[in-house]
Amino acid sequence: MHSPELLKGTLQTIVLKVLKDHGRMYGYEITQRVKELSDDRIFLTEGALYPTLHKLEAEGMLKTETVNIGKRVRKYYVLTPEGKSLVKERVAEFADFIKTMANVLQVQLG
Amino acid sequence: MHSPELLKGTLQTIVLKVLKDHGRMYGYEITQRVKELSDDRIFLTEGALYPTLHKLEAEGMLKTETVNIGKRVRKYYVLTPEGKSLVKERVAEFADFIKTMANVLQVQLG
């Protein structure tokens, strides 16, 4: 893993985009998907993930659906229309950010 | 400007790389250069910049040279050999980070 500080500020963006690309997901599933997509470089911790999901839900960006799997509970999250707008914003913002950084650091992208 | 949180963890990298590319610089000059290079998107605040410079100096990554300009003082910073190694590390780390993020977010680079 790279320095975990770099991840700061990207958590919402990651969660929102993964939800957009994979549809209905539950918390644990998100951590696993991100682990996979990042080739074991990004590990979302529960202490960061759950509060983020709750916050996005409270803001109306996500809605939930609780499902019982045997005796275990799963909370599925889905993007609301507002959430879908937010994803676009956040991803565009991140794309702009890396372009800016590439200029400042004089590095090649791709 | 993009969300300032994205900048978290990149300050040292930016400072080190700009110093590498432009040689001897003083604090205020660094803020101006970064402002330019980022096309007015990144503004390093003094409250973050000076402590960072002091820390890097304390760690032996930078050395300083104080110069009097009239009655005003300027502190020039230059990379030490250790500092030069650190730049490479940090820049490589950042490059890796954005590649990973591009995978996770499924966005094109460049």
Add this chain to the structure above:
DNA sequence: TCTAATGCATAAGACTGTTATGTATTAGGC
């Protein structure tokens, strides 16, 4: 003459995320 820009510096506070902890179910190795 007054304001903005130059130039340094530190401290209080905010914001994110990590680490630690808690609870509980289920799958798999031995």
Add this chain to the structure above:
DNA sequence: GCCTAATACATAACAGTCTTATGCATTAGA
């Protein structure tokens, strides 16, 4: 059958990094 790891949620104490606020002082320009 038993124990551990994985699954699944959640919250609280703490740490790190940066922003905002403040302070001091010089110089350029309207």
